[in-house]
Amino acid sequence: MFHSSPQAVLDAFLSVVATFKPIDVIDVLILTGVIYLLLKLIRETRAGQLVKGIIFLVAGYFISKALDLKVVSYLLQKTLSMGVLAIIILFQPELRRALEKAGRSKFGIRLFGLGINSNEMKEKWTPAIDAICDSCVELSASCTGALIVVERQVRLGEQIETGTILNATPSKEVFGNIFYPKTPLHDGAVIMRDGIILAASCFLPKPAKDALINKKLGSRHRAAIGMSENSDAIVIVVSEETGQISVAINGELTRDYTRDKLRLLLEDQILNDKTEISIGKKKLFSSRSERRKKEK
Template sequence: MFGLDNIIQSIWNVLVSIRITDIIDMALLSYLIYHGIRLVRETRAQQLIKGIIVLVAAYLIAVFANLQTMRFILKNCFQWGILAIIILFQPELRRIIEKIGRTRLTELGSFFTQSEDDLLAEKWNEAIDAICDASADLSSTKTGALIIIEQKTRLGEQIATGTVLNCTPSAAVFGNIFFPNTPLHDGAVVMRDGMILAAGCFLPKPQKEELIAKQLGSRHRAAIGMSENSDALVIVVSEETGTISVAENGELTRGFSKDSLKKLLRTRLLAEQEPDTSGKEKNTFAGRVMSKWKK
């Protein structure tokens, strides 16, 4: 009980000694540490931070367990660690400093305070370009493709049937995935948060498959089935005609070009102006089924 009173008294002494400048100092340091972590996220420096945490934990264990040799070695590592970090991660540090230097003074605040939504929008901007470039390339060579863009409904069941990639999208990556006779070309690609999460995924069948025009192949049927069971956007490139189609809410819209596809995706994913899809053919389960499908 006596020890507990001392601890409480010590904490109280620290609290009453805190000044306004100390609060500002701690807030500023926390701000810099937080945004510093965001800057190094998804770079080699992220692994560095994990390594430093492991070394600090090992040092604390060595201190409490009185492991003199380990304590001596780790203490010397920390003494030279800052210099080693600067040498090993000089390219990353230079890029960060150059990026700050290119940022205008009025934009400097937004450079550090960029929200998660802004970061996600940047990812989707790049992903949309990659999807549209890949769709146009695959359409020109009549290479079949099936790309699912996950939205609010999680697609864990479909992801579990494929191969997890978790890679940055690009036209080259999509081209390699859907290249004929490769292991993943028959399945679907699932995208989440602007990244290719998995490939070679299998999709559910449509609820009323008998109502779908017979001219539509397995990819289009799978796309309709997926859009029925979730709020996902599903992009299909026909292997027979090279036609680019989009399935959404159980409805298949065909005849997209690279530009119209980009406009649609930016509308759905980035909340831009609604595209005009008038004049495109549609296939739905509400009885609007064409008996003769133009190719």
């Protein structure tokens, strides 16, 4: 067993503090930030349970060493020696999502020079936004199901390959023909890039927490949530049962959109790209409250 007096612990602590340098502060802050991001990443996911298992093994190793259990400590040591490789394999989906999120952050976009200027964005997307809003209202009135994905920084090549390439200029007539129930392209999602309907009848990924999603939501809404979890895309859904218009961003679904609300959201998210959606508080977007303050 290990025996340490309070004075010995204090002396060890003071010796560490005495050798502490300013660069060590940066070192500790970076390590703290990495640990925080990892904990935030694995919280409420399958990885969280795996981390608990690893902590259990580490604790078992130190206890077996303290009790001088040679066989147990040997086996645990060999198991932990492969820990880094095991973590990479087991946490592959979570690590991939973390790296994708870092790459599509504003810092990552600016660092690698991605994106186009605001004038080009407005020129490409203003007529497209009008077409999306007009189409969704018309499809909503006839309770015609629709699923429209607006691609942003994260390219959706994997999903585009599952569909049919169109390269069509968006309009309510084109959307109406695509989502008409008796056409071959209606079953799937439309993916838009640079203000153009790039592909139709595309398959989207399932949500990570499918079991936790409201059972009343259909396959289109689930696909919308899944796509928004795996990318920074804006996904618009029209329900064929109720005609309700919904939008999924960052894995969160907001509902009951009118034409004006949908237009304002798309303009803020695509042209300005500076707002966030809050489901719990029923906020559509932060800039709307700012506009109200200015109006007052």
